[in-house]
Amino acid sequence: MEKSLLVCTGSPRAGSNSRILALEAARGAREAGALVEVVNLSRLRINPCRACARCRERGPGRCVQKDDMKNLYPLIKEAGAILLAHPVYWFTINAQTKLFIDRWYAFGQDEYACFREKKIGLILTYADCDVFSSGGVNALRAYQDIFAYLGARIAGTLYCTVSGEDEVRKRTNLLKQARQLGIELVS
Numbered sequence: 001m002e003k004s005l006l007v008c009t010g011s012p013r014a015g016s017n018s019r020i021l022a023l024e025a026a027r028g029a030r031e032a033g034a035l036v037e038v039v040n041l042s043r044l045r046i047n048p049c050r051a052c053a054r055c056r057e058r059g060p061g062r063c064v065q066k067d068d069m070k071n072l073y074p075l076i077k078e079a080g081a082i083l084l085a086h087p088v089y090w091f092t093i094n095a096q097t098k099l100f101i102d103r104w105y106a107f108g109q110d111e112y113a114c115f116r117e118k119k120i121g122l123i124l125t126y127a128d129c130d131v132f133s134s135g136g137v138n139a140l141r142a143y144q145d146i147f148a149y150l151g152a153r154i155a156g157t158l159y160c161t162v163s164g165e166d167e168v169r170k171r172t173n174l175l176k177q178a179r180q181l182g183i184e185l186v187s
């Protein structure tokens with residue numbers, strides 16, 4: 001099977017640092033020969049899960065809502081690896097990214113299996129001085145539970161303090177780590 005990586009960014013900002021790092025990871029994965037798809041969740045129409053459970057009647061991945069998730073479900077299923085990159089908002093996963101994750105509910109038990117062979121990468125940015133005071137640790141803990149439940153493997157994480165738009169472009173060490181994360185996700 002061809003190596004593939006789905007990169008999902010969740011920041012609404014122009015000059016987003018988490019997106020810059022994600023694009024660097026995408027570059028690394030492409031250079032390693034993988035097919036890479038990048039989606040900006042914050043620019044897509046992704047409604048909250050309605051908890052209507054119609055997906056349970058209609059079959060796996062069959063959400064009744066007609067929004068951009070319909071294009072994302074097949075990308076999620078087919079990707080060999082998924083990278084989630086977003087800022088920490090209010091001490092945890094930001095809303096733009098969490099809406100996307102909530103909608104995975106539509107896969108249901110039958111199709112949660114599509115996560116089983118996947119490698120997961122995480123990139124988190126935050127303004128506070130470390131992963132504890134920023135709340136980044138809460139996002140990481142949630143991801144541990146989410147991906148343990150789904151049977152996927154968190155293969156690499158990158159998290160850092162950064163705040164001004166585009167600021168991370170000067171941080172060559174972080175850019176290098178992001179590129180390396182991209183390579184690891186497809187190796």
Ligand SMILES: Cc1cc2nc3c(=O)[nH]c(=O)nc-3n(C[C@H](O)[C@H](O)[C@H](O)COP(=O)(O)O)c2cc1C
Binds near residue numbers: 126
């Ligand atoms: C609504 C909002 C909530 C935030 N909450 C936190 C927070 O809880 N902890 C923190 O350290 N930084 C917080 N920040 C700062 C961002 O996480 C930080 O600027 C991050 O680097 C932005 O990433 P980006 O450049 O990819 O958008 C918040 C910013 C916004 C706009």
